[in-house]
Amino acid sequence: MSAAPTSADWVARSLRSVWHPCTQMQHHETVPLVAVSHGRGAWLYDHDGKRYLDAISSWWVNLFGHANPAINAALRAQLDSLEHAMLAGFTHQPVIELSERLSGMTGGVLGHAFYASDGASAVEIALKMSFHAWRNRGLPDKQEFVCLAGSYHGETIGALAVTDVALFKDAYGPLLRPARVVLSPDARGAVDGESAQDVARRAAADVEALFAERAAHIAAIIIEPLVQCATGMAMHDRLYLQLIRALCERYQVHMIVDEIAVGCGRTGTFFACEQAAIWPDFLCLSKGISGGYLPLSLVLSREEIYQSFYSSDVTRGFLHSHSYTGNPLACRAALATLDIFAQDDVLATNRVRASRMTAALAPLRDDPRVAHFRQQGMIWAFDAIEADPARAATFSRRFFSAALEHELLLRPIGKTVYLMPPYILADDEIDLLASRTRAVFDQVMQGSAP
Numbered sequence: 443m444s445a446a447p448t449s450a451d452w453v454a455r456s457l458r459s460v461w462h463p464c465t466q467m468q469h470h471e472t473v474p475l476v477a478v479s480h481g482r483g484a485w486l487y488d489h490d491g492k493r494y495l496d497a498i499s500s501w502w503v504n505l506f507g508h509a510n511p512a513i514n515a516a517l518r519a520q521l522d523s524l525e526h527a528m529l530a531g532f533t534h535q536p537v538i539e540l541s542e543r544l545s546g547m548t549g550g551v552l553g554h555a556f557y558a559s560d561g562a563s564a565v566e567i568a569l570k571m572s573f574h575a576w577r578n579r580g581l582p583d584k585q586e587f588v589c590l591a592g593s594y595h596g597e598t599i600g601a602l603a604v605t606d607v608a609l610f611k612d613a614y615g616p617l618l619r620p621a622r623v624v625l626s627p628d629a630r631g632a633v634d635g636e637s638a639q640d641v642a643r644r645a646a647a648d649v650e651a652l653f654a655e656r657a658a659h660i661a662a663i664i665i666e667p668l669v670q671c672a673t674g675m676a677m678h679d680r681l682y683l684q685l686i687r688a689l690c691e692r693y694q695v696h697m698i699v700d701e702i703a704v705g706c707g708r709t710g711t712f713f714a715c716e717q718a719a720i721w722p723d724f725l726c727l728s729k730g731i732s733g734g735y736l737p738l739s740l741v742l743s744r745e746e747i748y749q750s751f752y753s754s755d756v757t758r759g760f761l762h763s764h765s766y767t768g769n770p771l772a773c774r775a776a777l778a779t780l781d782i783f784a785q786d787d788v789l790a791t792n793r794v795r796a797s798r799m800t801a802a803l804a805p806l807r808d809d810p811r812v813a814h815f816r817q818q819g820m821i822w823a824f825d826a827i828e829a830d831p832a833r834a835a836t837f838s839r840r841f842f843s844a845a846l847e848h849e850l851l852l853r854p855i856g857k858t859v860y861l862m863p864p865y866i867l868a869d870d871e872i873d874l875l876a877s878r879t880r881a882v883f884d885q886v887m888q889g890s891a892p
């Protein structure tokens with residue numbers, strides 16, 4: 443009888459046949475690949491029984507832990523009634539209930555839900571809908587899109603065109619229809635004693651200058667509200683969202699908010715927009731909406747958008763077909779996720795968790811090798827001051843490897859270390875995460891000039 447495969451066996455097989463995302467495969471000659479055998483709560487386990495605290499919610503999707511009993515039970519029940527049915531000409535209870543509940547959570551303002559499976563597709567849908575809505579209203583020249591410096595909206599060709607992360611975009615530049623890039627309201631950009639609100643005003647003025655000149659050609663501006671996550675957890679003041687909402691009204695430009703990463707309670711309210719007391723014309727959700735269980739994304743839109751497509755003419759209807767639209771299992775996982783929010787008063791308990799975490803991370807905030815310690819809801823981030831360019835270039839990979847040695851799954855973005863844990867950490871897990879993050883940082887920074 444042969445022994446059960448070890449983690450090393452699985453890793454070797456994976457490297458031969460699986461092409462991993464967001465990865466230079468050759469780096470796996472030195473950077474470890476972890477073969478996950480199972481998950482429980484905030485922890486992932488490999489085939490050798492080693493455990494890792496999932497401090498980034500498995501790429502920001504897992505809200506209530508792995509193998510969550512409530513979501514598991516809901517999915518098992520759904521499996522026995524309906525796994526999937528097409529959503530053209532047919533409908534079903536999970537997609538209806540999910541749409542109604544999300545509409546209700548926006549006070550009915552964003553009352554129409556269109557479904558896809560991944561975040562990038564939700565962005566594609568919002569862009570297409572915006573353009574097509576203007577065309578249906580007799581304004582076919584509104585074809586351009588505006589995005590923020592450092593924005594990230596996904597990596598399909600259309601979504602990549604409104605993404606401004608050089609690493610992801612430059613290689614494919616010739617394939618993309620260029621978007622107009624405006625200043626980021628990133629509060630780290632403050633100069634001469636500016637406050638975060640001053641930066642927000644300056645960034646909004648940049649948008650106003652563009653709108654004043656080109657609004658007749660601009661369909662929409664797309665924004666990650668409060669936190670531009672993928673560029674390195676760049677945070678901005680809510681004032682920015684209010685100023686942009688007002689500019690969009692004045693200049694007749696759609697506002698698309700991409701809440702794929704920041705929605706579902708991540709910033710402290712269910713939707714990040716709620717903190718600015720505004721609603722956009724389109725709101726994109728994905729990642730956490732299914733609790734991190736199944737691929738699901740959606741675009742919520744306003745009545746007037748919906749009405750601009752409502753017609754006897756097929757070509758005035760929204761033209762976007764996707765096989766798994768509104769998949770019942772994924773919608774059921776989302777409903778179970780929303781049930782947990784409602785039953786466990788998650789946003790309130792997260793405030794308690796967040797203040798404990800912020801206190802536990804205070805030594806890092808005060809560390810002279812740390813810049814821009816920042817927090818928003820259940821996101822913490824800081825930038826390592828690493829002057830040596832060679833060390834800075836490998837900081838993220840070195841940190842990831844050192845974190846694994848300390849039983850943490852942490853994956854910095856460049857020199858930005860961030861925590862985005864699931865909403866279930868117990869006090870001892872919060873303390874462990876904070877103290878080990880410090881230990882990893884100390885280890886990785888050793889030998890670098892202060």
Ligand SMILES: *Cc1c(COP(=O)(O)O)cnc(C)c1O
Nearest residue numbers: 560561562594595596700702703
């Ligand atoms: C992750 C992300 C996307 C893309 O979602 P995918 O499911 O990875 O395609 C889009 N926008 C934001 C803000 C994201 O964080």
